[in-house]
Amino acid sequence: MTTGGHGTDGVERRGLMFVLSSPSGAGKTTLSRLLIERMPGLKMSVSATTRPMRPGEVNGKDYTFVDKTTFDAMVKADELLEWATVFDNSYGTPRGPVEAALSAGQDVLFDIDWQGTQQLKQKARADVVSVFILPPSAADLEKRLHSRAQDSDEVIRKRMSRASDEMSHWAEYDYIVINHAVDEAFAEVQSILKAERLKRERRIGLVGFVRSLQGQLQG
Numbered sequence: 001m002t003t004g005g006h007g008t009d010g011v012e013r014r015g016l017m018f019v020l021s022s023p024s025g026a027g028k029t030t031l032s033r034l035l036i037e038r039m040p041g042l043k044m045s046v047s048a049t050t051r052p053m054r055p056g057e058v059n060g061k062d063y064t065f066v067d068k069t070t071f072d073a074m075v076k077a078d079e080l081l082e083w084a085t086v087f088d089n090s091y092g093t094p095r096g097p098v099e100a101a102l103s104a105g106q107d108v109l110f111d112i113d114w115q116g117t118q119q120l121k122q123k124a125r126a127d128v129v130s131v132f133i134l135p136p137s138a139a140d141l142e143k144r145l146h147s148r149a150q151d152s153d154e155v156i157r158k159r160m161s162r163a164s165d166e167m168s169h170w171a172e173y174d175y176i177v178i179n180h181a182v183d184e185a186f187a188e189v190q191s192i193l194k195a196e197r198l199k200r201e202r203r204i205g206l207v208g209f210v211r212s213l214q215g216q217l218q219g
C-alpha cells in the first residue's frame with residue numbers, strides 16, 4: 001500500500017506506519033509530540049473521535065472531534081483505515097491523510113489502541129512497526145493520570161480499571177518501552193524508528209544503488 005520517498009541518504013524507501021499504544025496515562029501523547037518535533041519525515045495521523053474535547057486540546061490537531069452521526073457516516077463511507085470503541089467512545093483513523101503522507105514518502109505516527117493496531121497489521125503487516133509503552137508501576141500510572149488534570153476522578157477510575165485489559169496485549173507488539181524518564185523513553189523510541197528506517201526490505205532503491213556502485217567499481 002505504500003510507495004515512494006527517499007531516506008536521508010537519498011536511497012528510495014517505502015514509508016512505514018509507526019504505532020504507539022499503551023494504557024491511558026503511560027505517556028503515548030508525550031512521546032508522540034516529541035517524535036513529531038524531533039524526527040523529520042514523520043507525520044502524525046490525527047484521529048477522529050466522539051469523545052469530548054479536553055481542556056487545552058485543539059480540534060484538528062489533537063483529534064478531529066465529531067458527533068456520533070458524523071463518525072458513523074465516515075465508517076459507512078469507508079473513510080476510516082481502522083476504527084474502534086474505547087472507553088465508550090468511537091475513535092478512528094481517517095484514510096486520506098495517511099495514504100497521502102505515505103505516497104509522498106513520509107512515515108506516519110499513530111497513537112491508537114490494540115484493536116486499531118491489529119486492523120492496521122491485517123492491512124499492511126510489512127509496513128507496520130508497533131511499540132507498546134508500559135508505565136514503571138501502577139502507582140506511577142495513577143499519578144500521571146491525576147497530574148494531567150484533564151479527566152474527572154470517575155473517568156480516571158475507569159481508565160485505571162481498563163489499564164490491565166489494554167496491557168494484556170503487550171505481547172502482540174514488536175517493541176516494548178518502559179517509560180521511566182521521558183528522555184530515556186524518547187531515546188529508545190527514536191532508536192527504534194531510526195533502525196526500522198534502515199531495514200533492507202523497506203529500501204526499495206537499494207538494488208539500483210548497489211548496481212550503480214558496482215558499475216563505478218567496474219568502470
Ligand SMILES: Nc1nc2c(ncn2[C@@H]2O[C@H](COP(=O)(O)OP(=O)(O)O)[C@@H](O)[C@H]2O)c(=O)[nH]1
Binds near residue numbers: 022023082111116
Ligand atoms: N483504534 C483507535 N484507537 C485510538 C484512535 N485514536 C486514539 N485511540 C486510542 O484511544 C484511547 C483513548 O485515547 P484518549 O481518549 O486520547 O486518552 P489517552 O489514552 O489518555 O490519550 C487510547 O488508547 C488511544 O491510543 C484511533 O484512531 N483508533
Ligand SMILES: Nc1ncnc2c1ncn2[C@@H]1O[C@H](COP(=O)(O)OP(=O)(O)O)[C@@H](O)[C@H]1O
Binds near residue numbers: 024149
Ligand atoms: N516519564 C514520565 N514521567 C513523569 N510523567 C510523565 C512521563 N511521561 C508522561 N508523563 C505525564 O503523564 C501524563 C500522561 O501522559 P500522556 O502522554 O498524556 O499519556 P497517554 O497519552 O498515554 O494517555 C501527562 O501529564 C504527562 O506529562
